[in-house]
Amino acid sequence: MVSRRSFVAAVGAGAVAASSPLWSRSLASRASAAGPSLPISLKNNSGSGTVYAYISGSDTSGWPGFVTTSGHFQRLPSPSSVLTPVADFSIPLGASGSAPTNFTLQDYVIGGRVWFSVGKKIQFFVNPGAVPGLVQPGFTSSDPNWLTNWTFCEFTYNSANLYANISYVDMVALPVSMASTGSGGSQSVSPLPSGALASIASGLQAQHAADGAPWDRLVATDSSGTALRILAPGHSPVDFGGYWNNYLDRVWSYYQSHTLTINGQGSIGSYSGTVSGNTLVFSGLNTNGVPFTKPSAVDIFGCASGPLYNSGGDARGAVAARLAAALNRSSLLVGGGNNQPDGVQPSAYYTDATTNHYSRLVHKYASIGYAFPYDDVGPTGAAPVDGHIQDGAPTSWTIALGPGAGSGTTPPPGGGGTGAYGTIQAESYSAQSGTQTESCTDSGGGQDVGYISGGDWLKYSGVDFGSSSPAQFVARLASGAAAGVSGAIQVRIDGTGGTKIAEIDFGNNGGWQNWQTVPANVTGSVTGKHDVYLVFSSGSGADFVNINWFTFTK
Structure with a gap:
């Protein structure tokens, strides 16, 4: 697991x-020491x-x-x-x-x-x-x-x-x-x-106003009211009580007559089950005396107690981890929710009114970082x-x-530029032609850049590649283009007609918000700082792609 x-x-x-978990992290397969x-x-x-x-x-x-x-x-x-x-x-x-x-x-x-x-x-x-x-x-x-x-x-x-x-x-x-x-x-x-801490704090305060749950109590402030830190709900100073009860009642009711399949991934395999009485029973799964009954708020946020107790690297532990992730994301009742984790894409996470809003907001404003213990659980190919x-x-x-630890990170304020190896949000362009931003339903929400057709372009100033060239360009794309409409996302350096270092050809993949992570090899050598242009080429005048974010990898 x-x-x-x-x-x-x-x-x-x-x-x-x-x-x-990382106290005795085993990496025996690594040749170097x-x-x-x-x-x-x-x-x-x-x-x-x-x-x-x-x-x-x-x-x-x-x-x-x-x-x-x-x-x-x-x-x-x-x-x-x-x-x-x-x-x-x-x-x-x-x-x-x-x-x-x-x-x-x-x-x-x-x-x-x-x-x-x-x-x-x-x-x-x-x-x-x-x-x-x-x-x-x-x-x-x-x-x-x-x-x-x-x-x-x-x-x-x-x-x-x-x-x-x-x-x-x-x-x-x-x-x-x-x-x-x-x-x-x-x-x-x-x-x-920059600004993410304040945005997450504001979002939690707004969520408290909307549903009455103690999300606002997660925000620790100094004497002036400025947020110092935001606690995960597992550390909440106030009990969330029956916050999850309504959602759990709906889940347990649904799976009385529907089958829930959880893929433990790797050698664990899949287990399918239904609700019997008040318990989720997975055929052939030894629960080690800890049945999957309805968990408490403490169990869900902590992912380590009650029915979500994780017994280690066995099948029960794998199922518990994936069930805990699905509950935090409220993904058990959305389309494909009966197939965890592969049946639900990140764009469908946190869409129920009852969800882990701390995690939702962390992923909205932070490009990386786990927001609950099993945040690495997800469908194959997810970012x-x-x-x-x-x-x-x-x-x-x-x-x-702060920023500026080295190549791949954002430099200190006033230094200018953006790290090539961090996640670059598409809407953070410094100039553009022909595109529009729109609300995004991908994991983390926010905005994407859409309405993109041939001849359009996006500019990102001062992207810092450091002292060694990347191996790949990776972009988060979606398309609901009409049949026969496709195009190319060309990555060019220092101008719309500058050296092309990568290209992705893309067409309809099922919808304008059906997000897919697509890599392309980088050709040539790129080091130091450059203006990066995404130049869009198509044989049709119709829109053919949306882009949420991109990055470069070594």
């Missing part, structure tokens, strides 16, 4: 869990002059601690009997846009986090025990870090690889970007777009939603508070 939930799970008051020597750069691109960084985690024995600027992992002492403050391991960064803080990591770190805080240091604590537990910033107003503006990204660095990701499973907060080099080439993850880098032999790793 494939799943990359947020891997630094909370135990008790926030201690790192040794059983978290990372040695315990990794150059790290920490950047402040936040716009703030006072920023602190921290690197926490555990050593290979599972003992918690912090990395110092010497590059070595320092184990925490175990307190004798009570919760004890941790010594100050903060790494002060320079002013926004200044030179990064550089050092070389000399030890492996498992289940780690890179933290940033603005204006104020984070207070960490340690619990006593045979193996002490690091208590990290929490999600309640009683936490001493509640009014501190902090954020993090996650990683593990062991003999197999560096794996690092940005996740919104726990919360949305200050944007972080990252980049790496190594045997896997140049990789990067773009930050949360990935995770934001991670992975390298078996990394030679550098850069982490920035």
Whole structure:
């Protein structure tokens, strides 16, 4: 079963869990191995002059601690009997846009986090025990870090690889970007777009006004009312109670007389079932004594308790993960909902009034990042939603508070340009001819560019390809063109008649909002910054394609 939930799970008051999914991440199939020597750069691109960084985690024995600027992992002492403050391991960064803080990591770190805080240091604590537990910033107003503006990204660095990701499973907060080099080439993850935090907060407040559920209580603000972070509903300070009851009643009623098939994917295979009494019963599936009864709001948002308890990499775990994903997306009663996950495209997620509106809004405003633990579950060919880098032999790793960690990320404000290897929304063009924007029903909503016919074009200024050329151009396309009408999406550099580096030929694929991810090989070498033009060519004067987003891959 494939799943990359947020891997630094909370135990008790926030201690790192040794059983978290990436704690013992196995990558035995990778031929290369990372040695315990990794150059790290920490950047402040936040716009703030006072920023602190921290690197926490555990050593290979599972003992918690912090990395110092010497590059070595320092184990925490175990307190004798009570919760004890941790010594100050903060790494002060320079002013926004200044030179990064550089050092070389000399030890492996498992289940780690890179933290940033603005204006104020984070207070960490340690619990006593045979193996002490690091208590990290929490999600309640009683936490001493509640009014501190902090954020993090996650990683593990062991003999197999560096794996690092940005996740919104726990919360949305200050944007972080990252980049790496190594045997896997140049990789990067773009930050949360500017203004996204405020937009998600506003959307949740509007949703509370619409349905009365405590979505607004997920928004944590400072004394001026500005959003500091937005909690995932699994961390809600207010119980969602019977929020899901109406939807669950409809699902359970429907599947009393219809069959639900869930494909566990890989070697797990498919299981089909119906509702019997108050239980979803899948033929041939051993539920390990935990039947699929109606889950609570806590079960659905957390994807790990009650009937959605995940027993691991077995068939029950696979079915539970996919059922949890379908419930969060409210995709069980839409067209194709009886076939999970392949029967429902992302454009049909979150269309029921009762849904995980936190996840809906995260995907509307953030180009990458999981919003609930099994957000990687989806139909074959769907655009990935995770934001991670992975390298078996990394030679550098850069982490920035704000944009501009490296090639493929958006540069700091005032630097101009857009990263080629992040998701570029089609409607973010700097100039265009002949097209129009329209509402988009693809995953994340927003707008697409449509009404495109031959001779039209879109311009994207200052796209930064970095020091190495991409291998592919990938676009998210849809078409409801008439029979016999098709055309080409040409990717040209520095002008509508500039060098053509890629082309996709496309026609009717079932509808103007029937979204499909289509790749094309890049020819020639493209490095540095260029204006990218999408030039549309067709033998017909009719509209032939819509485009939601595009990117380049290595």
